[in-house]
Amino acid sequence: MKRILLTCLVLGALTLMLAPLTSLGQRPMSAHPELDHVDLDCSSCHSCEEPTIQEPCLKACPRHAAMQKTGQHQLSEAPDTIMLAEIADQFQPVRFNHKLHAEMAEMGQDCATCHHYSPEDEIPPCKECHGGEANPTNLRQPSLKGAYHRQCLSCHREWSHDTKCVVCHLPAEGSGVVAMGYDSTDIIGISHPVITEPEKKVYHTPYEEGPVVTFYHKEHIELFDLRCVDCHQEENCSYCHDLQKPAQLAKSQEEVHAMCNNCHLNDACSKCHDTKERPGFTHASTGWELGRYHQGLDCRACHPTGKRISRLSNDCVACHGGWNQENFDHAVTGLRLDELHQMMECEDCHVDLQFTQTPDCTGCHDDGRTAEFAPPGDWINE
Amino acid sequence: MAINRRNFFKLAAAGSTALAVGKAHADDSGLTVDCSDNYGVLVDTAVCIGCRRCELACDQEHTKSGRPPESFDDKSVYEKHRRPNKDAFTVVNEFADPAKPDDKYTMKVQCMHCNDPACASACLVGALRKDAAGPVVYEEWRCIGCRYCMVACPFQIPTYEYDKALEPRVRKCTFCYERITEEGQMPACVAICPNEALTFGTRQRLLEVAHYRIKSHPERYVDHVYGEKEAGGTSWMYLAPAEFAHTELPRLDHSAIPTLTETIQHGIFKSFLPPLALYGLLGLIMHSTREKKDRSEESSNHD
Numbered sequence: 064m065k066r067i068l069l070t071c072l073v074l075g076a077l078t079l080m081l082a083p084l085t086s087l088g089q090r091p092m093s094a095h096p097e098l099d100h101v102d103l104d105c106s107s108c109h110s111c112e113e114p115t116i117q118e119p120c121l122k123a124c125p126r127h128a129a130m131q132k133t134g135q136h137q138l139s140e141a142p143d144t145i146m147l148a149e150i151a152d153q154f155q156p157v158r159f160n161h162k163l164h165a166e167m168a169e170m171g172q173d174c175a176t177c178h179h180y181s182p183e184d185e186i187p188p189c190k191e192c193h194g195g196e197a198n199p200t201n202l203r204q205p206s207l208k209g210a211y212h213r214q215c216l217s218c219h220r221e222w223s224h225d226t227k228c229v230v231c232h233l234p235a236e237g238s239g240v241v242a243m244g245y246d247s248t249d250i251i252g253i254s255h256p257v258i259t260e261p262e263k264k265v266y267h268t269p270y271e272e273g274p275v276v277t278f279y280h281k282e283h284i285e286l287f288d289l290r291c292v293d294c295h296q297e298e299n300c301s302y303c304h305d306l307q308k309p310a311q312l313a314k315s316q317e318e319v320h321a322m323c324n325n326c327h328l329n330d331a332c333s334k335c336h337d338t339k340e341r342p343g344f345t346h347a348s349t350g351w352e353l354g355r356y357h358q359g360l361d362c363r364a365c366h367p368t369g370k371r372i373s374r375l376s377n378d379c380v381a382c383h384g385g386w387n388q389e390n391f392d393h394a395v396t397g398l399r400l401d402e403l404h405q406m407m408e409c410e411d412c413h414v415d416l417q418f419t420q421t422p423d424c425t426g427c428h429d430d431g432r433t434a435e436f437a438p439p440g441d442w443i444n445e
Numbered sequence: 446m447a448i449n450r451r452n453f454f455k456l457a458a459a460g461s462t463a464l465a466v467g468k469a470h471a472d473d474s475g476l477t478v479d480c481s482d483n484y485g486v487l488v489d490t491a492v493c494i495g496c497r498r499c500e501l502a503c504d505q506e507h508t509k510s511g512r513p514p515e516s517f518d519d520k521s522v523y524e525k526h527r528r529p530n531k532d533a534f535t536v537v538n539e540f541a542d543p544a545k546p547d548d549k550y551t552m553k554v555q556c557m558h559c560n561d562p563a564c565a566s567a568c569l570v571g572a573l574r575k576d577a578a579g580p581v582v583y584e585e586w587r588c589i590g591c592r593y594c595m596v597a598c599p600f601q602i603p604t605y606e607y608d609k610a611l612e613p614r615v616r617k618c619t620f621c622y623e624r625i626t627e628e629g630q631m632p633a634c635v636a637i638c639p640n641e642a643l644t645f646g647t648r649q650r651l652l653e654v655a656h657y658r659i660k661s662h663p664e665r666y667v668d669h670v671y672g673e674k675e676a677g678g679t680s681w682m683y684l685a686p687a688e689f690a691h692t693e694l695p696r697l698d699h700s701a702i703p704t705l706t707e708t709i710q711h712g713i714f715k716s717f718l719p720p721l722a723l724y725g726l727l728g729l730i731m732h733s734t735r736e737k738k739d740r741s742e743e744s745s746n747h748d
């Protein structure tokens with residue numbers, strides 16, 4: 064009897080001693096008494112449901128250690144763009160330009176600006192720690208949705224004061240969500256204080272045949288109706304706002320050419336390169352000096368099509384073909400026609416519709432008069 | 446472990462099995478109930494971005510006012526201070542510390558779902574009650590339209606359908622009662638909040654989270670969880686980057702509003718005490734006068 068009792072006691076004691084080892088899954092905190100004061104559950108650190116000492120299945124983000132550094136990492140290690148496609152039923156996948164944002168992060172705490180809690184040797188993606196749904200046993204940790212939005216919106220909201228979903232999310236087809244009326248890559252266009260563009264830039268290049276490039280920046284924008292992003296693509300806030308690194312403003316030769324080549328791909332080098340500084344654009348350089356009627360006009364009034372400005376015919380009727388004696392007010396020329404002459408066709412005086420030539424009066428008058436000495440109306444002073 | 450919405454609740458309740466309001470408890474709130482296992486929401490106004498999605502979700506879930514979804518993108522509403530009403534159970538307002546007027550922050554307001562609700566206490570017919578899960582529930586079939594709840598609420602939350610001639614109702618946030626108790630989901634506003642400025646869970650866990658956030662980011666928050674103690678504690682609680690005095694949340698005592706009035710009222714009315722007491726009192730008077738009479742008669746006899 065005594066022996067049986069003793070065996071029972073020994074067995075009981077053994078079970079008690081082994082208990083903490085075997086029940087790791089159910090009672091996590093007893094497995095880590097040092098963490099008793101932190102509000103953690105197994106899934107904060109372990110990726111499997113029942114971690115054991117042999118197979119702890121540790122995640123790469125030990126939150127309690129809170130390592131606010133990412134070691135030495137190169138931007139080139141990371142993908143340039145990342146597609147976030149978790150809610151593809153409502154919105155198209157978000158194309159997140161990681162490179163562009165990472166460049167800006169250099170103004171903050173480098174990678175750790177966004178990648179908090181990363182171990183030295185690895186930067187885990189957000190998904191590794193943040194689950195698809197809020198975790199009821201660890202309410203401190205936002206879900207993946209919360210984590211993404213907090214990261215993005217804390218800055219985006221500051222510069223654009225905008226929290227519309229469609230700034231980042233293009234609506235999926237048939238979702239009923241209304242697309243945004245503007246281009247989300249056009250940061251300056253969305254919300255930015257007015258930038259005063261430089262009047263003119265003169266570049267001295269290593270190109271021997273034409274070392275000087277004169278670029279009339281303001282004129283280019285006005286002439287071609289350009290937005291900043293049309294040329295400054297893939298640029299981010301740090302290009303101007305990172306005061307520590309003005310060197311970044313100096314673009315490589317390829318980058319500069321790429322900007323111009325958006326429009327000038329088929330142009331010869333001499334389009335921009337010259338041996339000396341060039342004057343700005345005057346209409347006379349196109350071979351057609353603007354007279355008094357055209358001077359005040361906006362370029363678009365005559366050249367309405369696209370970014371390319373096409374050469375127009377010098378012939379007046381090429382543009383003004385629709386004019387006749389009924390709808391043309393001759394007074395704009397400075398000569399108000401008298402009643403008699405108002406009835407006549409244009410061609411009756413302007414032979415072959417050559418309006419730059421002196422009008423011909425001999426069709427009706429054989430007294431040798433000219434319009435200069437016997438005008439067919441009154442000259443009016445402007 | 447994959448966590449879906451349904452077992453969110455199983456998990457949240459694990460370890461704290463009884464979801465009961467009736468547990469005896471005593472602290473400085475003077476409250477006789479322990480609400481730590483009730484559901485609540487922690488509103489972190491430092492994380493809120495003022496996107497008004499919560500207003501949209503609430504409108505689609507409850508008020509169905511017919512406002513187009515795009516109208517909730519309009520930020521100009523922040524120029525005027527708004528209050529919840531019968532067509533909007535929750536509204537987002539913008540605030541700033543007057544010393545730092547440019548540091549604006551946004552705050553969602555709705556019924557706080559008090560632990561010991563003054564509205565329910567004031568209601569003559571029990572149309573409002575604190576549910577064991579946390580929500581303060583309104584049952585319109587009981588309501589007689591006296592609107593005492595509107596007067597009693599320290600947060601001025603309940604509103605009334607004055608425009609309805611027939612069966613007007615008291616309207617206020619329901620804490621998505623059906624969603625959270627029957628459908629096993631989070632409230633609609635919590636579910637939609639993109640920044641997770643709203644955290645749903647048991648009151649006790651929320652308080653842990655709130656104090657952890659204050660401790661780990663003292664630069665971001667004032668050291669005050671609004672609703673932890675105010676009015677005896679509320680299910681909805683707030684964290685803020687500046688003093689709550691700048692917001693519309695009133696400065697309130699820690700004791701529950703109804704505690705005082707109720708102790709007297711309920712003491713009297715409890716278990717038909719008034720009739721019994723009345724008859725008892727009358728009996729007592731009768732008895733004592735008779736005794737006096739008897740005694741005087743007796744004494745006169747002795748004389």
Ligand code: SF4
Pocket residue numbers: 492493494495496497498499500537551553637638639640641642643
């Ligand atoms: S949905 Fe969330 S972030 Fe947006 S206003 Fe409401 S509480 Fe704030």
Ligand code: SF4
Pocket residue numbers: 556557558559562563564565581597598599600601602603617
């Ligand atoms: S906030 Fe007002 S309406 Fe809501 S539970 Fe408290 S007393 Fe009642």
